[in-house]
Amino acid sequence: MYPDSIKNLAETIARLPSIGKRQALRLIFYLIRNQDVRRQLIQQLNELEKKIKICERCFLPFEGPGQLCHICSNPSRIQNIIAIVEKEIDVFSIEQTNSFKGTYHILSHLIDPSDINSYNTLRLDQLEKRVRRLPQQIADEIIIAISPTTEGDLTAMYLERKLKNLAKKISRIGRGIPTGGEIEFADAETLKNALSNRR
Amino acid sequence: MYPDSIKNLAETIARLPSIGKRQALRLIFYLIRNQDVRRQLIQQLNELEKKIKICERCFLPFEGPGQLCHICSNPSRIQNIIAIVEKEIDVFSIEQTNSFKGTYHILSHLIDPSDINSYNTLRLDQLEKRVRRLPQQIADEIIIAISPTTEGDLTAMYLERKLKNLAKKISRIGRGIPTGGEIEFADAETLKNALSNRR
Numbered sequence: 001m002y003p004d005s006i007k008n009l010a011e012t013i014a015r016l017p018s019i020g021k022r023q024a025l026r027l028i029f030y031l032i033r034n035q036d037v038r039r040q041l042i043q044q045l046n047e048l049e050k051k052i053k054i055c056e057r058c059f060l061p062f063e064g065p066g067q068l069c070h071i072c073s074n075p076s077r078i079q080n081i082i083a084i085v086e087k088e089i090d091v092f093s094i095e096q097t098n099s100f101k102g103t104y105h106i107l108s109h110l111i112d113p114s115d116i117n118s119y120n121t122l123r124l125d126q127l128e129k130r131v132r133r134l135p136q137q138i139a140d141e142i143i144i145a146i147s148p149t150t151e152g153d154l155t156a157m158y159l160e161r162k163l164k165n166l167a168k169k170i171s172r173i174g175r176g177i178p179t180g181g182e183i184e185f186a187d188a189e190t191l192k193n194a195l196s197n198r199r
Numbered sequence: 200m201y202p203d204s205i206k207n208l209a210e211t212i213a214r215l216p217s218i219g220k221r222q223a224l225r226l227i228f229y230l231i232r233n234q235d236v237r238r239q240l241i242q243q244l245n246e247l248e249k250k251i252k253i254c255e256r257c258f259l260p261f262e263g264p265g266q267l268c269h270i271c272s273n274p275s276r277i278q279n280i281i282a283i284v285e286k287e288i289d290v291f292s293i294e295q296t297n298s299f300k301g302t303y304h305i306l307s308h309l310i311d312p313s314d315i316n317s318y319n320t321l322r323l324d325q326l327e328k329r330v331r332r333l334p335q336q337i338a339d340e341i342i343i344a345i346s347p348t349t350e351g352d353l354t355a356m357y358l359e360r361k362l363k364n365l366a367k368k369i370s371r372i373g374r375g376i377p378t379g380g381e382i383e384f385a386d387a388e389t390l391k392n393a394l395s396n397r398r
Contacts, residue, residue, distance in 0.1 A: 003251065004250075027218075041244065044207050048208055048231070
């Protein structure tokens with residue numbers, strides 16, 4: 001019913017996370033009506049294709065020379081402190097705080113308990129190889145910086161067990177009341193964690 | 200903070216309807232991780248750019264030879280019955296019913312009462328020229344096939360007044376209980392319209 005070029009493109013766009021078939025069609029008709037946005041999108045996707053590389057060490061996308069991102073290749077970053085995060089965006093969020101001087105490992109996804117394959121695609125082999133290449137062949141600290149959701153907690157437990165020989169210390173980011181949040185509205189679990197996490 | 204190619208692309212994607220900055224970034228990181236989807240997307244956007252034309256008469260996007268879409272160029276379609284719709288998707292929805300043998304005019308958007316410019320970009324000049332080129336220089340019927348929302352009703356009222364000399368008859372699509380809908384759950388306005396729309 002739709003012309004082929006619209007139908008095929010709609011199927012691809014509907015494969016993207018949290019975009020359905022109907023929204024895909026709406027996006028396409030918007031692009032058809034707006035030539036400038038459409039051409040800019042094509043041009044910028046080509047730029048992305050041409051320039052973006054994935055860091056061999058931490059899997060962060062980056063631009064520029066070499067095989068390592070600007071964090072892994074920065075001599076002032078501490079290579080034997082590694083923060084494990086779920087996804088790329090989390091690295092940029094943590095970097096914005098300017099309070100972490102270690103390096104990262106991006107899992108790319110959390111464990112989905114209904115998908116046994118999701119245990120094997122967290123790039124932990126690469127993490128182990130990387131740690132074994134450190135001067136001491138062990139990390140000082142692995143910080144599990146994963147959201148405290150159900151799947152996040154499951155993933156964290158799995159990682160703690162799996163990685164225990166890779167680091168002198170394995171920690172998790174602190175749980176508590178978010179800055180600006182009110183104790184009155186915190187759920188019991190958050191409050192419990194905030195109390196035991198006191199300093 | 201983000202590499203330029205990611206930052207620029209995110210700004211363009213966030214211009215698309217109902218996509219925010221954060222979702223744009225998530226989409227981009229998904230594309231970076233999934234080379235096959237990314238390349239398919241680029242290839243299909245290029246196809247769209249190359250093949251899609253906009254019908255000179257009704258503004259429907261189409262592929263193929265000539266300047267008219269497959270509906271406007273079809274000799275068995277009735278040129279002096281014109282359904283006015285808001286957007287491209289609506290044409291395909293109506294075509295799926297196989298119950299309309301006239302042609303279309305796509306407004307591209309509804310009137311936004313807070314934006315005076317939105318009154319002037321409904322392509323009504325082109326509609327008038329098209330009607331004046333009909334053998335009788337007037338349409339038999341203009342059907343206003345616009346959703347019965349607040350903005351849709353405003354647009355319909357404006358069109359009825361503005362187009363009254365262009366057609367022997369101006370009609371609106373029927374209002375009533377949707378097929379499969381229950382009277383119990385219909386709101387009063389819908390029920391009122393369904394009653395007055397009885398046959």
